Amino acid sequence: MNSNMYKKNYTKEDMLEIASWFKRHAAEIPMRVELDRATVYENMPETLAAYFEVYDIHGDNPTFSGQMHQLFLLRRRLREMGIGVED
Numbered sequence: 001m002n003s004n005m006y007k008k009n010y011t012k013e014d015m016l017e018i019a020s021w022f023k024r025h026a027a028e029i030p031m032r033v034e035l036d037r038a039t040v041y042e043n044m045p046e047t048l049a050a051y052f053e054v055y056d057i058h059g060d061n062p063t064f065s066g067q068m069h070q071l072f073l074l075r076r077r078l079r080e081m082g083i084g085v086e087d
Helices: 012-024 044-058 062-080
Strands: 033-036 039-041
Touching (some): 012 044, 033 062, 044 062
16 A cells, blocks of 8 residues: 555555554664654654554544554654565
């Protein structure tokens, strides 16, 4: 999936794939990640837990697709930082 492409709904498969990626690379993910000039995550473990909890509670409800999209943007940024580039 192209992380620049916003989706109205994220499938179970999309979410399983992104959750699996974050689990595989959990030990490599820094505490603080600057996604862009306006978006900084100061506590990545807490952020990831919160975003996945939103999905667990609300599933593919399009109201929360913006939060799910952040996971794909974060993965892209982490790959730019050299984390998980092999998969």
